[in-house]
Amino acid sequence: MSETSLPFNEKYSPSNAKVSSGEKRKKEWEESLKNPQEYWSEKAKAIDWFKPPSKVLDDSNPPFYKWFPDGELNISYNALDRHVKSNRKNKLAYIWEGEMGEVKTYTYYQLYREVNGLAKALKDFGVKKGDRVAVFLPVIPELPITLLATARIGGVHAVVFSGFSAEALADRVNDCGAKILVTADGSFRRGKPVSIKDNADRGLPNMPNIEKVIVVKRTGQAVQMKEGRDVWYHDALASAGANAYVEPESLKSTDPLFILYTSGTTGKPKGVQHGTGGYLVWAYWTLKWAFNPTDEDIFWCVADIGWITGHTYNVYAPLSMGITAFLFEGTPDYPAQDRWWDIIERHGITILYGTPTAVRMFMKFGEQWVLKHDLSTLRILGTVGEPINPEAWKWYYRVVGKGKLAIIDTWWQTETGGFMISPASGIELTPLKPGSATFPLPSINADIYDEKGQPVQAGTKGVLVIKSPWPGMLQTLWKDSDRFKQTYFGRWPGIYYSGDYSVRDPDGYFWLLGRADEVLKVAGHRIGTVELESALVAHPAVSEAAVMGKEDAVKGEVPVAFVTLRSGFTPSDELRAELIKHIRTTIGPIATPDAIVMVNKLPKTRSGKIMRRLLKAVLVGAPLGDTSTLEDEGSIEDIKATYNDLRKQLTK
Ligand code: WTA
Numbered sequence: 001m002s003e004t005s006l007p008f009n010e011k012y013s014p015s016n017a018k019v020s021s022g023e024k025r026k027k028e029w030e031e032s033l034k035n036p037q038e039y040w041s042e043k044a045k046a047i048d049w050f051k052p053p054s055k056v057l058d059d060s061n062p063p064f065y066k067w068f069p070d071g072e073l074n075i076s077y078n079a080l081d082r083h084v085k086s087n088r089k090n091k092l093a094y095i096w097e098g099e100m101g102e103v104k105t106y107t108y109y110q111l112y113r114e115v116n117g118l119a120k121a122l123k124d125f126g127v128k129k130g131d132r133v134a135v136f137l138p139v140i141p142e143l144p145i146t147l148l149a150t151a152r153i154g155g156v157h158a159v160v161f162s163g164f165s166a167e168a169l170a171d172r173v174n175d176c177g178a179k180i181l182v183t184a185d186g187s188f189r190r191g192k193p194v195s196i197k198d199n200a201d202r203g204l205p206n207m208p209n210i211e212k213v214i215v216v217k218r219t220g221q222a223v224q225m226k227e228g229r230d231v232w233y234h235d236a237l238a239s240a241g242a243n244a245y246v247e248p249e250s251l252k253s254t255d256p257l258f259i260l261y262t263s264g265t266t267g268k269p270k271g272v273q274h275g276t277g278g279y280l281v282w283a284y285w286t287l288k289w290a291f292n293p294t295d296e297d298i299f300w301c302v303a304d305i306g307w308i309t310g311h312t313y314n315v316y317a318p319l320s321m322g323i324t325a326f327l328f329e330g331t332p333d334y335p336a337q338d339r340w341w342d343i344i345e346r347h348g349i350t351i352l353y354g355t356p357t358a359v360r361m362f363m364k365f366g367e368q369w370v371l372k373h374d375l376s377t378l379r380i381l382g383t384v385g386e387p388i389n390p391e392a393w394k395w396y397y398r399v400v401g402k403g404k405l406a407i408i409d410t411w412w413q414t415e416t417g418g419f420m421i422s423p424a425s426g427i428e429l430t431p432l433k434p435g436s437a438t439f440p441l442p443s444i445n446a447d448i449y450d451e452k453g454q455p456v457q458a459g460t461k462g463v464l465v466i467k468s469p470w471p472g473m474l475q476t477l478w479k480d481s482d483r484f485k486q487t488y489f490g491r492w493p494g495i496y497y498s499g500d501y502s503v504r505d506p507d508g509y510f511w512l513l514g515r516a517d518e519v520l521k522v523a524g525h526r527i528g529t530v531e532l533e534s535a536l537v538a539h540p541a542v543s544e545a546a547v548m549g550k551e552d553a554v555k556g557e558v559p560v561a562f563v564t565l566r567s568g569f570t571p572s573d574e575l576r577a578e579l580i581k582h583i584r585t586t587i588g589p590i591a592t593p594d595a596i597v598m599v600n601k602l603p604k605t606r607s608g609k610i611m612r613r614l615l616k617a618v619l620v621g622a623p624l625g626d627t628s629t630l631e632d633e634g635s636i637e638d639i640k641a642t643y644n645d646l647r648k649q650l651t652k
Helices: 023-034 036-046 075-084 108-124 142-152 166-176 197-206 233-240 277-291 308-321 339-347 356-365 390-400 481-489 529-537 573-586 612-620 633-651
Strands: 092-097 103-107 132-136 156-159 180-184 186-189 192-195 212-216 230-232 256-262 270-275 298-301 324-328 351-354 380-383 407-409 446-449 462-466 496-504 510-515 519-522 525-528 542-552 556-565 595-598
Touching (some): 036 277, 075 108, 092 108, 108 142, 142 256, 142 308, 156 166, 180 197, 277 308, 277 380, 298 308, 356 390, 510 519, 556 573
Parallel strands (some): 132 156, 212 230, 298 324, 298 351
Antiparallel strands (some): 092 103, 256 270, 462 496, 519 525, 542 556
């Protein structure tokens, strides 16, 4: 998206929302930055501490900030026990719907009981404070239950998205040194069982630390259970006893809560580590500010719990607030293209937190699918994961929101723990602009810098940076504090580098413009081009690879790979299919390239650097510009011709 084509001057005031000048919000934001000590000691009272913090922030060793350093708490206590002790005991914590339409509900009390049971089982298997528990589960209730049970005993969970390959799973499990893996026999996808345990089994021989594998029975398909290592989840719960109770461990605010792997600019995924107190306070307040949920709400965040959005907004934020959250295992267009709208109508969903890719997909299906359903329970809409183009925003606003509902576009990252830039209906809603995430939330000291680290003027594109610490920020990268420092604070000391482009308009609204680094956002999934390139060159046929993002009308962008082959290999459709299969088995289906272009040479400078700019120009069909620094000027014309031939063939 080019910044010059953005609708800076279009303002929307949804008819069901109270929209005002934004003065109140601005004041609160200023207050939070002027007096963080006072501001956050007050806000921290929203959660229950075993030992309340006497200090808000220890910033003596930047960028290793410690939030609420002497406070003690347990996050599962905050998500469960405190509601069980209140009049929320029998309130629904979760409504879950499976792919096949089956529905299961958990009250806070029921969730509390099962979490205690699993916490006891994990303890019996030897999990102690600080131990890592790897989780490879689809979106079923046992997923949040595992997270809460782990947190209850002071373990550190590391969820691996269930669509990842055996190899990707093993890499992550080994990096964090987990000794327990919780997985499932399978999951349902488009009406058919797909196996998960088989995938885990393929990776397990390469995970020497894993002592126990706990397996949830979801589909009932046949699985191999290895004697002495594998145990069924229901058997583990039964052994723990029906009335198991495990005292929640009193943890330091700075004790790690979880590790979540995400893609960066090298081939090795980053183990983003989040702590306990700062993260929880941030999760709670960001949800409150953005969506302001109440006891009447049913909050549906469509994200898979395998990603940060699901961690924060399907588990920790809604449960710590004591609201009802909705979980969905399945696919948006199965059994029909109105699955979401049907769900909203049947369950009376009030808050829908979706994604731009989904909105664009529904636009393609046509509004008749939406209009078939009574969506009058909805009171607010949200979006996350990638920039929402103004056209999709307007469709969402008009067709789903009927011009009445605010759209809360939340910009944030795995590293930030929770929302950073977003409309704040829970403080004061300012007029919305289609495609803008509006303003930074309290404590978020955001700015936009040019290459030299100078703030840019309104209307000029630059990189988004955060100039002060905030409670939800990552603590470090797991066992790699140098990389943490280097990646996020290496460019400009003391300044958090987001890796995103942004522009501010003359009214001060922030507009997000996509990644500034080698990271792609494919249907909202974060994929490192270098990760894909490493996977490709690991194949015996591939000599070199350059992966680029190409704009896509539904997915936002898709990866396109340019490869050169080793001698003895010749380009063919079979080899292309094999390379695609290779990516699916080494990373996972989400990383599948849209096209693999086999070329004789990659465009390089005389010093051997790949000229990515030229490959990008080929993808968008733009003029090549100056090619005089190319080592071989003819190579790019060949690439262009090969790419255009392949495109024709693929679209046939
Ligand atoms: C992108 C997902 C524009 C951005 C929560 C960021 C967005 C990356 C938005 C983080 C948004 C997320 N508008 N871009 N509302 N939300 N992004 O770690 O590029 O999976 O850096 O976290 O997603 O992706 P991650």
